[in-house]
Amino acid sequence: MSAPDTAALVKDYQENGFAVAERLFDASEVAELNNAITEILDVPDIGSVAEVEPGDNGLARRIWSPTKQHSAFERAAAHPRLLDHVEALIGPDILFHYSKLHLKAPQVGSVVDWHQDFSYYPHTNTDLVTALVYLDDTTTENSALQAIPGSHRRGLADHYVDGYFRGKVAGAGAPDPALAVPIEAPAGSVVFIHCLLLHYSSSNTSDRYRRAFLPAYRAADAYPIHFGAHAGHNEPGVRLLRGSVSDTARVEAGAWRLPLAERPFGSLFQLQEGADKVTATTGYATLEEAK
């Protein structure tokens, strides 16, 4: 199979910090992934596989490490079509970093506050990309990702509140929402997010789900510079998907504030909401990702 034409994707990514590959996964592949979600959640204790929305609706908002929970996600994360696009963005030597899955339920769907992914896991360089795979047709109403184009070229914003890392850009430093661009796309499309892109998503005000699978990748010569909870949890699962491993860390000059949180957390939802770490009975203790 010939390599896809990714010139426009690369141009968008370099200019804006994000780029969309429409319908990279076809309808049957999307259906397979949505069936896999149903299978993962078909357990007596949903808290053993997922994080639930606050309150008492019992709805899952986040499936932990879906690539570890179902082979359909493992295959999708390593799909050659997806990796061809990742390669165009970060080069031929590709590590799988980690994965997660967000389920934004109709009329619910927790907010994801403004943030840059790199604030959670600083590395020696910024060739880290998250692929957000929409599993439903996605519009502003059902919580399309929103981003500030070009923000990936302006360094790392302040993700601290009251002296601790809170994984969000809040208060006076928060971006003007009027500058945000909603990234709407049909099911099966993939939004590639540069690790320094400022992005957020609102709650879901529609009657439709917005499910998204998020495998994250990095160049093989990008090494973590902070061995906190995220690296502690995810580094053992990092593996080569394409190309060669690197015995050399490529280092971009810069000063990166480290994610020193006040207390342990599982997901970015928990951290941004200021929630206490959830108890072992929910299963977070074994499946948490710290992002």
Ligand SMILES: O=C(O)CCC(=O)C(=O)O
């Ligand atoms: O699922 C979303 O809407 C956003 C996810 C996100 O920004 C993240 O997990 O970093």
